[in-house]
Amino acid sequence: xxxxxxxxxxxxxxxxxxxxxxxxxxxxxxxxxxxxxxxxxxxxxxxxxxxxxxxxxxxxxxxxxxxxxxxxxxxxxxxxxxxxxxxxxxxxxxxxxxxxxxxxxxxxxxxxxxxxxxxxxx
Numbered sequence: 001x002x003x004x005x006x007x008x009x010x011x012x013x014x015x016x017x018x019x020x021x022x023x024x025x026x027x028x029x030x031x032x033x034x035x036x037x038x039x040x041x042x043x044x045x046x047x048x049x050x051x052x053x054x055x056x057x058x059x060x061x062x063x064x065x066x067x068x069x070x071x072x073x074x075x076x077x078x079x080x081x082x083x084x085x086x087x088x089x090x091x092x093x094x095x096x097x098x099x100x101x102x103x104x105x106x107x108x109x110x111x112x113x114x115x116x117x118x119x120x121x122x
Contacts, residue, residue: 044074065109072102 048067055063075098083091 041074041078062109062112065105065112069102069105069109072098072105076102 048071052064052067055061055067076095079091079095079098082088083095
């Protein structure tokens with residue numbers, strides 16, 4: 001005679017397996033994508049830091065502002081993704097800080113490029 005609780009567990013396991021088979025999630029593909037994004041972020045930072053230093057020493061501040069603006073936008077996206085998943089305040093605070101930094105850097109780029117406040121800014 002079968003145990004009713006064992007039948008119920010088997011039925012739940014079968015339902016769970018069926019739902020998993022119907023979903024189009026392939027853990028191998030997700031792992032490769034995540035690994036690729038981490039590697040891409042590492043290479044970006046590995047190349048970005050020397051590029052920032054080179055531009056700073058060469059006096060190309062407009063390029064420095066542009067690179068920092070792009071990096072700030074990247075960090076906002078990363079913090080947003082983490083905040084949506086983990087719902088932790090530190091990610092929200094990081095997103096706000098990099099948002100303010102992005103706004104300031106973008107404003108600095110705009111002011112320098114458009115020539116506003118030329119005597120005061122440069």
